[in-house]
Amino acid sequence: MSIFGFGTNIKMQVNLDTPPSNVTKEIKLNSTSATSDNPQPGPNDNIEVRKLPVYTNLDKCSGSVALQLPQGKKCEHLGLKATLSRNYSGSLTSEKELCIQHQTTEPEINNSIKMEVGIEDCLHIEFEYEKQKYSLGDIIIGKIYFLLVRIKIKHMELAVIRRESAGAGPNLFNESETLLKFEVMDGAPVKGECIPVRLFLAGIPQDLTPTYRNVANKFSLKYYINLVLVDEEDRRYFKQQEVTLWRKTLG
Structure with a gap:
């Protein structure tokens, strides 16, 4: 993932928890061309079939997001934003601030x-x-x-x-x-x-x-x-x- 083709690519993986109904549906997607506004693949795309969970109106949609950065790189952000897109009505959006901890190595020089x-x-x-x-x-x-x-x-x-x-x-x-x-x-x-x-x-x-x-x-x-x-x-x-x-x- 990069902005306008610039910057360092960041690998992002979204894992959704299985709903109580345990129902899945096969969806044809292409990760390179599909977007939130147009999730369907184009005619010249390599089609990928994924099994995605099906949620009812009583289910809780939960999961995790993992970001992987190249060695020695960092990512500055303003939080995490999740959007649920719907075909026949407005999208649902939720924003939440994140607390991030950065580990560092012990300083090589540490004078008294x-x-x-x-x-x-x-x-x-x-x-x-x-x-x-x-x-x-x-x-x-x-x-x-x-x-x-x-x-x-x-x-x-x-x-x-x-x-x-x-x-x-x-x-x-x-x-x-x-x-x-x-x-x-x-x-x-x-x-x-x-x-x-x-x-x-x-x-x-x-x-x-x-x-x-x-x-x-x-x-x-x-x-x-x-x-x-x-x-x-x-x-x-x-x-x-x-x-x-x-x-x-x-x-």
Whole structure:
């Protein structure tokens, strides 16, 4: 199947469930020339005889549609549309959105994250994460080192933020959502102290999706780890680091 002869062919197979009546009828068809408006073969076509199920007005018409793409190709669509054509009255049409999951292979390059942040002569910390790219059920493992502490820290929080961007130009829409937030340290740290971090992505109650970057120049979905320090005067010091999520298994 292709549009105006352009693009990559997609193999589509429709399988209808057998109705309760279990009645079939032989129909002469040609898959290359037959269309929904004219299902009968032309005079020069190779005629193919198929046994198709016969449905009554009380039967439920159900089945499945399978799309097969060539290796390394993708198909962009707006959903699935099913049309029931009738000879003596208008056609019946039903549309339904689809949810599609794409598996990807594990990234070949997955470097660790190591950064130093702080306030001059007041606070200097170094945080390190094991890697930058994680599967949806992975564990984020890291460490936070306090190299200089001259302010009174009350506690430290870690949060996972999802940021979605849609549209373009003046119609650009941004939305941020905190998926998970928990306390990793309670009390004032001292110089040289190391705080371990272990965050289970599978424990996030919201459904995670892979990272999407600039899809059709109109949509992006990114994830960030937000490290927040709160002092005794409730002032907040934070640093965000983007991480990439990818889908390892379906489900």
